Amino acid sequence: MKVISCASYYGTGSSAVTDYVSEFDGVFSMTNEEFRFVQDPDGIDDLEFHLVENHNRHNAGHALKRYKRLVDFYNGNIFGRKYAPFFHDRWKEISYRYIDELTDFTFKGWWMYDLYDRGGLFYFRKRIVNKVLHKTIWRDKPDRVLNTMKDEITYCSAPSEQRFVDLTKRYIEALLTEASNGADTVMVDQIVPPSNLPRYTRYFDNIKVVVVDRDPRDLYLLEKMEWKDGVIPHDDVETFVKWYRYTRSHRKRETFDPKTTLFVRFEDLLYRYDEETARMREFLGLDEADHKRPFTGLVPERSKKNTRKWLEYPEAADDVAYIERELGEYLYDYAAAGVEA
Structure with a gap:
């Protein structure tokens, strides 16, 4: 199975990748639902840390309980079903089996x-x-x-790194096989983060990750003027700039592996559509002949309305100017794309 995933920094437009890849025959798309159980706190990455890297008699078993609780949360309930429908109501069953396989023994304690x-x-x-x-x-x-x-039941687990990775690979493949009915290629959103990727790609035999970022001016204005959901700081532009640098700081010390990871700009998918999608197809190993439903997912002309937002909000000119001074290296080069910024 080939797994295709996108990773982002919140609001940076990674759904454009999901939408584009979903236009291909032979790709099973799990939609824009985010499947974050590998990277989230108490998720698989935390499990490896407590079971393998920092094992002790209490933390290992407790980490398994925390993952089990995360599994239950992601399953959903009568107020809102989360992962269960995507995995034909076998999310908990397959996940509990994984927990059992990782557990050496249990006792009442x-x-x-x-x-x-x-x-x-x-x-x-x-x-x-x-x-x-x-x-x-x-x-x-x-x-x-x-x-x-x-x-109360106490779990005891001390797998080797290789055993942990092997069981995790088998677990994730079992989940995606169940969801996709055995498809050869599965598109799954946000299963890995954009940072520390070599750690996460070990959990897959064949994964391609597209990391997506966008112009900080648009991100700031969309959050401040339209989304207002509080995930991105927007009360003052200075804090936003600190946050933007903070969330991208890993790129100063990490290098993306070109075999597994492709970095794209959201704006390139819109303003340089032919070039950028060709580059993405080559990286992902997708055949252009299988692109049977173009513009049913990614519609550049529609998404362009979410770019160059400073033209809509001239009252934020001072904030935009501050971002341009402080985050110049992250700005999208509209002139190079033949567009007037």
Whole structure:
């Protein structure tokens, strides 16, 4: 199975890649839903850290419980189904099997974080019984602890790096095979991040990642004037500039592997469509003859309306000028694309 994924920095237009690739015959697209279970906190990357790289008797088992909880969250519930429909209601089944395969053995037992994870009220309610006992009938037994979680299960796991990677590869392929009914090529959104990619690509036998970025002026104005969802700082332009540099800082010290990763500008997909999509097809190994539904997903003329937003918001001219001074290296070169900025 070939896996194609896009990675971004929030709001940078990576869905354009998903939309374009979905126009090809022979590609199963999992839509623009983000499948972040590999990279998210408590996800697979965290599992490897606690099970393999920083193993100890408590953290390893706790990490498996945290991943199981993440699996349950991503499954969804009656208020909103998340991953379950994409995997024909087998997301939990396949994920629980992966957890079982990683687990060496279990036993009935608990530790402080089994209380902590359930919240402060739960923790203090459970522990107050011990306080009362030590003030009364256990006054002469200061080390005795009442077992208030007799049914709690502790997981024990210490796989080698190779075993962890092999089981993870098999797990992800099982999920994507179930979702796609065994397609040869699967397009899945955001399964890996744009940073530290060599760590994440180990979990796949064959993956191609397209990292997408866009002009910071548009990103700032879209968030400040239109999206207003609070993910990107926009109350003051100075903080936005710090955030933009911060989220891209990995590119100062990391080099993308050209075998697995392609960097594209969102604007190039719109203003240099023929050139840039040809470059992307070559990298992804897609045949132009299979491009049967052009412009049904990625429609450059429609998406261009989300560029050069400073022309719509002249009142933000001072902020735009500040971004141009501070983030000049990240600005899109409209002149090179034959467009007046």
